[in-house]
Amino acid sequence: VALDVRFDWGRRKPVITQGSNHLRYVGDELTLRLNTDASISHVLSKQPFVLTREHNFLLGADESLLDGIADTARLFEQETISYWKKFSRTLHIPLEWQEAVIRAAITLELSLFEDTGAIVAAMTTSIPEAPGSQRNWDYRYCWLRDAFFVVRALNSLSEVGTMEDYLRWLGNVVVQSKGGHIQPLYGIGLERELPESIMVHLGGYRGMGPVRVGNQAQEHFQHDVYGNVVLGAAQSFHDHRLLHRAGLAEFKRLEDVGEQAVHNYDKPDAGMWELRTRARIHTSSALMCWAACDRLAKIAHVLKLRERAAYWQGHAAVMQERILRESWSEERQAFAESFGGRDLDASVLLMIEVGFIDPKDPRFIATVDALETHLCDGPYMRRYEAPDDFGKPETAFNICTFWRIDALARIGRKEQAREIFNTMLAARNHVGLLSEDTHPVTGEMWGNFP
Template structure:
């Protein structure tokens, strides 16, 4: 049965998902939101042999999978009656000629580790979302897979005839396979594969060595940090929400969405989490992306989600020929959320840019012109803070004045006041502080429900929503404020099941949610720690870590009964929660060193 126990390899340009049998089941090219040339993940159970790239072991009996320590290089071991083998997968990433080298290339190194394993190489890409089988041509040491808009080249020192015919043969010596653009390799396959792997391992270990880690849960934090880094699209600075489309939020729910785009909201949380570990390059790249978005809006409406190349139109369509994850469609390409009004976007833009005005480590220096540009987003935040929108959960059939949206409008004005103070713009400090105070008073008056003793999901509403937990996280309210403490208590009673946390209690477009939204569970433990219930928060955190897959990854949702992962994968929001939780709850270094 298909699961989300998938390894992730990538290089901040593209990525591939590899299952426990060493099969590449998902890979989009030429970038995250491109054509899934390997799409077995969404083909359903009745079509398991297509849309993948596998190294099949005859008589496979057992598998194991792990990352090389502190890297994004994945090792899969297959064991069977004829012997055992090891597959090492990496997407090359390293410094070359004074810049980052990150080709759209996957390196697969295969070697026997016991006996004489019999293997078959099965390279079965497809194009145009699985509708076009490639035309194949062969060379001395390569096979070309020709599609309507791209051509893949497989170069290998394995027998080409065996690759083309998927013939089983004895793996008596190591072989190497390089998949990438239709370009001739400048050297032997084995030499290039070895060099790419070694230099990629060195890059990631050096990157990890510069992380400011908490004392506890370091392995979990390192894996989360690498995964978040892999979700960045370095050519533009965009950060995707997840690498997949259409993994359902719950079994047979119809809640299938395409998350291969840059949500300004999600990206802010990613940048902040990586910043907390001391890696600021992602923030610099994302700041450029943000400032271009703000400039494009010309002081007007900002949509909540964009393509990784800042594409504005992400027209949503159904891909009928793909059955979906476990046959649970529909499979979607594009996301209608680009048409939404989600007013929290303005706060997330300004929150995402704020640190760059204060952090002395950052080489690029923002200017007063950058501040003036951000002020245009702030003006929009103030203008719309008391108007209905789709909210952060992107409801498609109703509009309200959502508390979380107005909260982020407050954050936009509040942070602009702080930036103005940093720049010595006293008049602008007063201007933005007055607006922030006005919005704050409105939230406190209109979002609080005396009947339910909690802040509600919308102004004048009567239902609970976990997003109000962000009030403490963005500095809106003192965590010890009795109203916030009471809100946490009420949310736990209504939305929590063990360590899990639902998003909201009201039915949405598809009915009442049945799965836990992972980031809400992390917001909960953060709030508990802030109000003084640290031990309870630690217990929840430990329980949430146990819900990760064997490689340390989380998707968007967890089923509170079965513990199974659902939703798109790997989900940046969820991986952010691991970093934030560990930093919030870890014992300080000073107490143990």
């Protein structure tokens, strides 16, 4: 048994102290304790030894156990199993795919920072999106582009408590913004400054660096955030299950977010894919700004604010007409990545996710066909076709594949959608999870996890 504790991204060794049944690993800001009924000498020496009975290892905070090591280990195991069984019992799940949905729900719950209600994008940093690509990013933060999908997932699962916690975090983002710019991402404690640096002493996943800590995307202007904030927060005005439903005060703060959407919907930005060296008027950003105005109008109706409803409906109508006109490419017979552009991008599939266009609209069906032809490798879908800061993406982006599945189902191609969905389920690893990306040839997982 070997335990080699390091602090400060592997740069600092701890001071090790020992007791009769424990080892303490003392760092400058954190101390870990290993309680065990195995030989402390064997653990310290890292020498192999013959097992003649069961041994227990408890690694955690520097606290003494209230009971014996074996009894505590069994208790922790039983309580963990019991907790997740109780959690799963309250979920609303479909008849089909129950195991997959429960596994995903548990993973979403594990991504929650309970203290603030924040939900992180992933648990890892710097697993490359493709072999040797240097597309290595730190995903251990909270992206506002996830807000709509997080709230929708929690609502579908009927996991109201977690949803309310997340809505609280989202509300704090709005309050902190004071009607101004909203960043694409924040820390779990609403930290705004997330400076990006490279850990040059670390080789990286399978030797494929760099290892990044922090994320420069905090500096970006990504105008889709305004729509995602309003889309997520809208639930708090409509859901009678919530202990704290939103009212007029919250609506007024959300209107400030809407004004940012009105001002920025036709301005160039980095887009939802966070391009670092190229700015365009991205269709997906304009689309989400439309969604902000559309949902504000609906909230105003709920609050019986007719004038405000008309105001936001007016802005939504203007945006919708322009987006439909400016993003359509006659050459490609599809909605393009950006206003006046020709490049294809999977993010335009969000048009039906937010109710922007009828899925049976011939233009949307033609767009799906174009994306199927140019962005799909078998069951998998890439994000976009235009080269970015690192060239052309090599791997498929799993969330885009699921947008594709939803789009196919909504335009009536349900058998194809089901076939691709089952392929994605089969692609999960031994614990039933997917990473960010999949290599379309090898089927290997890449990108941050889960």
